[in-house]
Amino acid sequence: MKIYEYQAKNLFSQHEIPVPLGKTIDNPQQLDSIFSEFNSPGIVLKAQVYTGGRGKAGGVKLTDDLDQAKILAREILDMNIKGLPVKTVLVEQQIDIKSEFYLSFIQDRDNSCFKLIFSPQGGMDIEELARVNPDKIWMKAIKYFPGLQSYQIREILTQLPEISLSAKKSLYTAINKLYNLFIATESSLVEINPLVITGEDKCLACDAKVVIDDNALFRHPQLASLRIPEHEDPFEREAKEKKLNYVKLDGNVGCMVNGAGLAMTTMDVIKHYQGQPANFLDIGGGAKSQQVYDALSIIVKDPAVKVIFINIFGGIVRCDQVAEGIIQAKNKLNINHPMVIRLIGTNDQLAYKLLKNENLQVFTEMSEAAKQAVKYLEESPK
Amino acid sequence: MSILIDQNSRIIVQGAAGVEGQFHLAKMIEYGSKVVAGVDPAFKTDRVGGIPAYPTVKQAVENHQADTSIIFVPAPFAYDAVLEALEHGLSLIVIITEGVPVNDMIKIKQLTKFSSTTIIGPNCPGLISPGKAKLGIMPGHIHLPGSTGVISRSGTLTYEVVQSLTKANLGQSTCVGIGGDPIPGSTFIDILKHFNEDPQTEQVVLIGEIGGSEEEKAASYIQQEFTKPVVSFIAGKTAPPEKTMGHAGAIVSGGKGTAQGKIQALINAGIKVASIPDEIVNLIKNK
Numbered sequence: 001m002k003i004y005e006y007q008a009k010n011l012f013s014q015h016e017i018p019v020p021l022g023k024t025i026d027n028p029q030q031l032d033s034i035f036s037e038f039n040s041p042g043i044v045l046k047a048q049v050y051t052g053g054r055g056k057a058g059g060v061k062l063t064d065d066l067d068q069a070k071i072l073a074r075e076i077l078d079m080n081i082k083g084l085p086v087k088t089v090l091v092e093q094q095i096d097i098k099s100e101f102y103l104s105f106i107q108d109r110d111n112s113c114f115k116l117i118f119s120p121q122g123g124m125d126i127e128e129l130a131r132v133n134p135d136k137i138w139m140k141a142i143k144y145f146p147g148l149q150s151y152q153i154r155e156i157l158t159q160l161p162e163i164s165l166s167a168k169k170s171l172y173t174a175i176n177k178l179y180n181l182f183i184a185t186e187s188s189l190v191e192i193n194p195l196v197i198t199g200e201d202k203c204l205a206c207d208a209k210v211v212i213d214d215n216a217l218f219r220h221p222q223l224a225s226l227r228i229p230e231h232e233d234p235f236e237r238e239a240k241e242k243k244l245n246y247v248k249l250d251g252n253v254g255c256m257v258n259g260a261g262l263a264m265t266t267m268d269v270i271k272h273y274q275g276q277p278a279n280f281l282d283i284g285g286g287a288k289s290q291q292v293y294d295a296l297s298i299i300v301k302d303p304a305v306k307v308i309f310i311n312i313f314g315g316i317v318r319c320d321q322v323a324e325g326i327i328q329a330k331n332k333l334n335i336n337h338p339m340v341i342r343l344i345g346t347n348d349q350l351a352y353k354l355l356k357n358e359n360l361q362v363f364t365e366m367s368e369a370a371k372q373a374v375k376y377l378e379e380s381p382k
Numbered sequence: 383m384s385i386l387i388d389q390n391s392r393i394i395v396q397g398a399a400g401v402e403g404q405f406h407l408a409k410m411i412e413y414g415s416k417v418v419a420g421v422d423p424a425f426k427t428d429r430v431g432g433i434p435a436y437p438t439v440k441q442a443v444e445n446h447q448a449d450t451s452i453i454f455v456p457a458p459f460a461y462d463a464v465l466e467a468l469e470h471g472l473s474l475i476v477i478i479t480e481g482v483p484v485n486d487m488i489k490i491k492q493l494t495k496f497s498s499t500t501i502i503g504p505n506c507p508g509l510i511s512p513g514k515a516k517l518g519i520m521p522g523h524i525h526l527p528g529s530t531g532v533i534s535r536s537g538t539l540t541y542e543v544v545q546s547l548t549k550a551n552l553g554q555s556t557c558v559g560i561g562g563d564p565i566p567g568s569t570f571i572d573i574l575k576h577f578n579e580d581p582q583t584e585q586v587v588l589i590g591e592i593g594g595s596e597e598e599k600a601a602s603y604i605q606q607e608f609t610k611p612v613v614s615f616i617a618g619k620t621a622p623p624e625k626t627m628g629h630a631g632a633i634v635s636g637g638k639g640t641a642q643g644k645i646q647a648l649i650n651a652g653i654k655v656a657s658i659p660d661e662i663v664n665l666i667k668n669k
Contacts, residue, residue, distance in 0.1 A: 107564070110594065112492070143492055213484045215482060215484060215630060216483035219483070245627075245628040259536060259628075261589070264618040265658075268619045268641075268658065272657060280621070280627055315520060315537075345541075366660070
């Protein structure tokens, strides 16, 4: 689960990691009180979005003038960054920056442990830095038992000869505190970029990124409550509420599949035959007619969808129950899209009978079905 | 032969009294697997599906000399279930449960680093040695005994491929679903090592997907040490970056873990890669 920068910074404050003074707004008029409260002219306006690259997209602005701040805030609130509308702006005090670092902890899937990543070149995109200057990325493997050790932090900090002792001490504390937060929240990633040393040798987290392991949320209800459903893609949100896995894509073939691997493969096969999938949708390994109905109701709400492609391999799933769900959805939701149904496995003969009664054509081979879906697409009105 | 399980495996089901546990316990017995006992940690029952059930693995092992476990307990209790099975010396533990926290798997991997126990999953369909034993949730009837080993990160996609193998009369030695989570108990390489030693297995189908770098690591292992032909398929060529595609582990992140990168690594290692699943059978036959 991704959370906003300002939510991550609230977590930082709870774990005693210093952050700049900041407030969120959803309306430029709120800047009046903030300007008097901050008691310093320079502010930063930062778009809050669940994606990286907002700086390049123009979602971060600096100013020291209230009227200009209002104009800039309006501009940011009207922005779409990578398809995501900006609904909140974080307003922060400008910081007197002496040096910038990069700090993160990740769950390292390649080595089944944690990893501390540090760089003396903060502020830069870490993937970009890995390409152009990999020597400037320093890493430490951390075992779950016993966890981050003092010597590991010291080994990192001794590589920074040019900074003062007091700055080193505050970096040491920040690294320790961020690790505590990483463990306490069971996150897959916590990142500070840049982690700043100020003119007064104080350490400050100028940005904050926290990605929480969805699977661990049941242990952290207070973190689960940070989700803001209204800010998510409406299709993905509805799917989540109905316990379906859905990802919106750019094409026009609406897909419904059981199982994630088969769902990805179905998209690939559609593309192989020159079609474009409109979505990834996995109804799960044990789906019944209700999941099929729910899935189709989401697919037909997407105006881009021209053809519906259903691909079910009935192992645990019973094909007759899938067929019932399809027929129910078709009749109740008045689905007029051309439908290509590929259905095999448990109780498939029963399913074929049901679907035939409704004049629905059924395929047994995925490739044949995909070709037919693309053919319908070519015939559909542009 | 076959790998990891056969007709002599003595199986216990942890979480046997739950809906999923009961259903699949019956299906495994129906297939011919030697399921010797159930474990119901909620103390609800002492019999399930016609076999004895106990509240602890300890009793099930003492009374029935079990050596293999399959876990269906809900995600919050999976870590406890695995530790319980480890403590009592089971040699193979399959975690079917979906939604196990990544940190729990990190702990389990550290605890089993020097152990001889094999862990498969979580979030996986389990494994099957056709005609001998089924230790999982896959439909048994689509399988056929034979000489092709199958390893996959997926469930239904594996059934799809297995069915096409069976139709082409290419039977399977063992099919192993390692699961779709970022940190699986066993990796592709762990399973390939077993296939390398297995006289019944003459070739292997490896079904990967986006996310992580296990396919790339497998490619280099195959090139250096694996002695049998391998055919592969990688799902997720059309998946967008930074989105989790159903499986928690299926995500292209920071430009890493793409299907294209994996396919290239496999091809560079001399492995044939099918562009759609239909091509797998032909690639095996034209080896």
